[in-house]
Amino acid sequence: DAGVTQSPTHLIKTRGQHVTLRCSPISGHKSVSWYQQVLGQGPQFIFQYYEKEERGRGNFPDRFSARQFPNYSSELNVNALLLGDSALYLCASSLETGPFYNEQFFGPGTRLTVL
Amino acid sequence: AQSVTQPDIHITVSEGASLELRCNYSYGATPYLFWYVQSPGQGLQLLLKYFSGDTLVQGIKGFEAEFKRSQSSFNLRKPSVHWSDAAEYFCAVGAREGGSYIPTFGRGTSLIVHP
Numbered sequence: 649d650a651g652v653t654q655s656p657t658h659l660i661k662t663r664g665q666h667v668t669l670r671c672s673p674i675s676g677h678k679s680v681s682w683y684q685q686v687l688g689q690g691p692q693f694i695f696q697y698y699e700k701e702e703r704g705r706g707n708f709p710d711r712f713s714a715r716q717f718p719n720y721s722s723e724l725n726v727n728a729l730l731l732g733d734s735a736l737y738l739c740a741s742s743l744e745t746g747p748f749y750n751e752q753f754f755g756p757g758t759r760l761t762v763l
Numbered sequence: 764a765q766s767v768t769q770p771d772i773h774i775t776v777s778e779g780a781s782l783e784l785r786c787n788y789s790y791g792a793t794p795y796l797f798w799y800v801q802s803p804g805q806g807l808q809l810l811l812k813y814f815s816g817d818t819l820v821q822g823i824k825g826f827e828a829e830f831k832r833s834q835s836s837f838n839l840r841k842p843s844v845h846w847s848d849a850a851e852y853f854c855a856v857g858a859r860e861g862g863s864y865i866p867t868f869g870r871g872t873s874l875i876v877h878p
Contacts, residue, residue: 652806681865690767690853690868691807703863738806749795749814749857749864754806 650674652741652755660761661729669724669758673741679703680722681752682714683738691738697722698744726760734762765790765858767869775875776844784839784872786854795857796837797866798828802850810852813837824848849876 653672661667673680679698683691696704697716716722720741726733736759740752768787776782788794795814799807811822818830828839837854851873855866 688870690855690870693865693867696863696865698863704865706865740806749812751809751812752866754799754808756804756806 652739652753654737654739654755654758656758657756658759658761660763662763663729663731665729665762666725666727667729667760669726669737669739669760671722671724671739671741671755673720673722673739674753676743677741677753678720678744679742679750680716680720681740681742682722682724683740684708685736685738685757686732687735694724729762731762734760736760765794765856765867767854767856767867769852769854769869769872771872772870773873773875775877777877778846779843782839782841782844782848782874784852784854784874786837786839786869787835788837788854788856789835790856790858795864795866796828796830797855797857798822798826798837798839799853799855799868800824800850801853801871807853810839844874844876846876846878849874 655670681696682694685691693706695714700716711727714724736757738757739755742750766789797812798810813820813830851871853871855868857864
C-alpha cells in the first residue's frame with residue numbers, strides 16, 4: 649500500500665508570493681495533520697483536519713490556511729511568503745482523531761525555499 | 764504547556780558501540796511519549812511509544828526507551844549501533860489539544876556513526 653504522498657517535492661518561491669502544498673493520506677485514513685520543520689529544529693504543528701473539519705491549530709499566523717477534501721486529501725496554503733517560511737513541510741495521516749491516540753504516519757515532506 | 768528537551772544536538776558513536784539519546788519532557792499530566800527517526804529525504808518514522816504500564820518500552824530496529832517519571836525523562840537506547848542508524852532522532856510528547864492528541868517535538872539529535 650502507498651504511504652502518505654506529498655507534492656511537490658521541492659519548491660522555490662519569492663517573498664510575497666503564495667504557495668499551495670498537497671497531501672494524499674494513506675488509504676482509509678480520515679485525518680491529516682500538517683507540520684513545519686525549520687532546518688535544525690523539530691517539526692512544529694500547524695493544523696489537523698478530520699472529516700473536512702479543522703480539529704486543531706498551532707501557533708501560526710493567519711497567512712497559513714488549509715483544507716481537506718471529500719477524498720481526505722489536503723492542501724496547505726501560505727500567503728505573502730516570508731523568508732522565515734523556508735522549511736520542510738510535513739503531512740501526516742491517521743485513521744481518525746479524538747481524545748485518544750491515533751498513530752500518525754508521515755510523508756516525505758515538501759521542501760519550500762523562499763528567496 | 765508541554766515541552767521537550769533533547770540536550771545533545773549531535774552524538775557520535777562507533778559502529779557496534781552502545782547508544783543512549785537523552786530526552787526530558789515537561790507535561791502536567793501522564794504523558795504520551797514517542798521517539799521518531801528521520802533519515803535524509805524521508806519523513807518521520809515512529810520507533811516506539813509509551814502510554815502507560817511497563818516503563819521499559821521496546822521498539823523497532825532494536826531500540827528501547829525507559830520512562831522515568833521522577834526524572835521526567837524518556838531516554839532512547841540501543842545496545843549495538845549499525846551504520847544504517849545514522850539519522851536524526853526526535854523525542855515527542857503527545858498532549859491533548861482541542862480534543863485530539865498532538866505531538867510536541869524536541870529539536871532532535873543527529874546521530875553520526877563511525878565505521
